[in-house]
Amino acid sequence: MAPANNPAHNAAPLRVRNLTRRFGANTVLDGLDLDLAPGSFTALLGRSGSGKSTLLRTLAELDPVPKGARLDLPRPVAVAFQEPRLLPWKTVWQNVALGLPGREARSRAEAALEEVGLSHRVEAWPATLSGGEAQRTALARALVRSPRLLLLDEPFAALDALTRIRMHALVLELWRHHGPTTLIVTHDVDEAVLLADRVLVLENGRIAEDVAVELPRPRRHADPGFAALRRQLLGALGVALEEAA
Amino acid sequence: MSDTQAVPAPHGLLPGRAAEAGLPAAASPRRLTLPPRLRRFISPLVLVLLWQAASMAGLIAPRTLAAPSTVLASAWELTLTGELPSHLLVSLGRVLSGLGIGVSAGVALALVAGLSRRGEEIVDAPMQMLRTLPFLALVPLFILWFGIGETPKIALVALGAAFPVYLTLFSGIRGVDPKLVEAARIFGLDRRGLIRHVILPGALPSALVGLRYALGSAWLSLVIAEQINATAGIGFLINDAREFLRTDVIVVGLLVYALLGLGADALVRLVERRALAWRPSLVKE
Numbered sequence: 001m002a003p004a005n006n007p008a009h010n011a012a013p014l015r016v017r018n019l020t021r022r023f024g025a026n027t028v029l030d031g032l033d034l035d036l037a038p039g040s041f042t043a044l045l046g047r048s049g050s051g052k053s054t055l056l057r058t059l060a061e062l063d064p065v066p067k068g069a070r071l072d073l074p075r076p077v078a079v080a081f082q083e084p085r086l087l088p089w090k091t092v093w094q095n096v097a098l099g100l101p102g103r104e105a106r107s108r109a110e111a112a113l114e115e116v117g118l119s120h121r122v123e124a125w126p127a128t129l130s131g132g133e134a135q136r137t138a139l140a141r142a143l144v145r146s147p148r149l150l151l152l153d154e155p156f157a158a159l160d161a162l163t164r165i166r167m168h169a170l171v172l173e174l175w176r177h178h179g180p181t182t183l184i185v186t187h188d189v190d191e192a193v194l195l196a197d198r199v200l201v202l203e204n205g206r207i208a209e210d211v212a213v214e215l216p217r218p219r220r221h222a223d224p225g226f227a228a229l230r231r232q233l234l235g236a237l238g239v240a241l242e243e244a245a
Numbered sequence: 246m247s248d249t250q251a252v253p254a255p256h257g258l259l260p261g262r263a264a265e266a267g268l269p270a271a272a273s274p275r276r277l278t279l280p281p282r283l284r285r286f287i288s289p290l291v292l293v294l295l296w297q298a299a300s301m302a303g304l305i306a307p308r309t310l311a312a313p314s315t316v317l318a319s320a321w322e323l324t325l326t327g328e329l330p331s332h333l334l335v336s337l338g339r340v341l342s343g344l345g346i347g348v349s350a351g352v353a354l355a356l357v358a359g360l361s362r363r364g365e366e367i368v369d370a371p372m373q374m375l376r377t378l379p380f381l382a383l384v385p386l387f388i389l390w391f392g393i394g395e396t397p398k399i400a401l402v403a404l405g406a407a408f409p410v411y412l413t414l415f416s417g418i419r420g421v422d423p424k425l426v427e428a429a430r431i432f433g434l435d436r437r438g439l440i441r442h443v444i445l446p447g448a449l450p451s452a453l454v455g456l457r458y459a460l461g462s463a464w465l466s467l468v469i470a471e472q473i474n475a476t477a478g479i480g481f482l483i484n485d486a487r488e489f490l491r492t493d494v495i496v497v498g499l500l501v502y503a504l505l506g507l508g509a510d511a512l513v514r515l516v517e518r519r520a521l522a523w524r525p526s527l528v529k530e
Contacts (some may be wrong), residue, residue, distance in 0.1 A: 060431055077431070085428035089446040089523045099433035127525040132404065141432065 013038050014059070014149060014181055016070040020118060021054055021063070021206075028054045030205030038074070039179045041172075043192035047201035049239045052185045053201065056153050059183070074149040074181050078142035082154040085132035086126040086141075093122045112144035114135070115177075116170060134165035136170065143174060150175070152184040156191065168194055172217070189233045193226060201236040209236040212225050289410060289458040292526070311493035319493040328482070333501060335477040336467060339395065340505075343402025348456070350403065351410030356456050358411075359418030359448070360440065371414070376408045381469050405466035412440035413455025417448030450524070453517050460509040462501060 010087060014036040021029040028051040036042055047050045047177045058071070060079050065071055068138045085110045096109035114123055116136040126134060131224060135155060152171070175182050186192055192199045193213055201209035211233065215225050236238075279287075293313050299305045300312030305316070323329035354372060357364035383404070387397040421444050429443045471480020481500050486494035 016365075052478075062427060062431065076433075077430050078430070081424070081428065083424065085424055087425060087429070087443060087446070090442070091523075098429060099438065125523045127523060145432070226262075 001100070002193050012046060013072070015073055017070040018242065019066065019069040019071070021058065021066055027205055032206050034239060036181050036183065037150070040198060041196045042176055042184070042198045042200060043196035044183060044185045044200050044202060045187065045192055045237060047231060048187065050200055050202045051133065051205055052224050053153060056138065056151050056183070056185050059149070060151055065144070066075065076147050077149040077151060078145050078147035080138045080152045080155045082157050084138040085241055088126050088139055092118065092124050092137050095126065095137060096144050098141065100144065107139070108144055115143065115174065116140045121226045123182040131159050131168065133173055135159060139170070139174065143178060146178070147180045150182045152182040153181065154186055155184070164165065171195065177234060188239070192233065193229050199233060201233065209233070258443045261300060308490050308492060310329050315481035316496045316500070320497045323494070323497060329497070329501070332477055332479050336479045338473065339398050339470070339478065340402055340463050343466070344406050344459065345401045346399065347403035347406030347463070348410050348459060351407040351459070352414060352423055355411045355414035355418065359399055359415045360444070376412065380404045381466070382406070384473065386468065393474040397473060401470040402463045402466040409455045409458035410452070413458070414448055414452040417451030418444055421447035421450065446497045450521055453513060453520070457473045457510060457513045460513060461506065464509070468502060
């Protein structure tokens, strides 16, 4: 299947068939199938050890594609990790421009940094950045490549609650503006429901739950329907809520 | 109620931190107002003064150890006659050529071993075995191989410098955070780009520590090497002075060795400050 050349979306569909990964006797992904619509925002939930990160690493082509699996992936891909993974010996703009060809690398990096609100930190060393600033730099580094597939591996897990709220808004804004097919791995059910159009729960190496989130944006915890979704997803993750709403 | 009052702020200053912050202010008026860097020089200066006093009082015989004033006068004289500068140049030449060879060899071997598995298999085992040899014990062999001219002296310095550079650069390359390498790979760096932008800069701090060790080791090798039938160099100056019981000249030679070592160390530190400006300890907002 060829990637859709839909000019409205800077994205293409993602298709995974029969993805199996084993580490020794341990089967982490077991014949997993996955389809993501172009430009969609999907959250991937799962208990620790459920294979979320393995799936993401395969999609990022950090791990080799196993035999028997078929992957059609939108390219280019960009990843933001839980740790910003900035090179400490390069300034903020150099980190963003890493691997960009050509003379306009710097101006492209600066434009991306402006978009994430870091124009004033262009020349800073990563060691001087706050956690939120570092993670915004990592987002700018992902965006500057105009990715058609954006993978976010628990990018906000290490941030404080207030910074996380701001980062949620930023990610949504960037996603709306650039429209990449986006997959966020998280173990925060609230984060998944706040951000994504669709929430997947990974269990025993397969997609065990596939829930569409049809709440209007911007979403709030107090929205009707939020609590129900939350309870449903937590249930799928094996967490039963004692108090009934 | 009283509990809530005892805890002042949510993220706030713990009582211990507040007390620490108060300490210097309370203690400073009693202290000498010399800056800390100068304060460190007080006790060495006192020692030199004691030495001078003991020499003047006749407690230390000149043939045991010359007085500091005599040492200074001899240093001045040796400089004026051109003797000290010419020996110094010879010694510097030996160290620089030895270092040049040793550091290049160490860097080359570390790159081979650090950047490829095959290279590690070939290079690392013999290097790890050889490094356990006290290299100064090789002097007799070196004399047999290279005679008593300049070659064994330079070879000894080179050998002393190569191992620290090899060991630190190799472990520096292997110690680069694999997560950074992974991220850089995702963002499209090929192997050359990875080596240039990620691996070598990441290994640099460790390699510079190795360079400092190498310099120290090079001076040590020089001292030993210059005991081998030298006809010029600081070591010759010292040996020659021994024949004539000139302890003042011996001390001048030792001082020159020490100053050269200090100077080299300061140079590397300067390089570190330039090249590692990104490090958290050096970064200033």
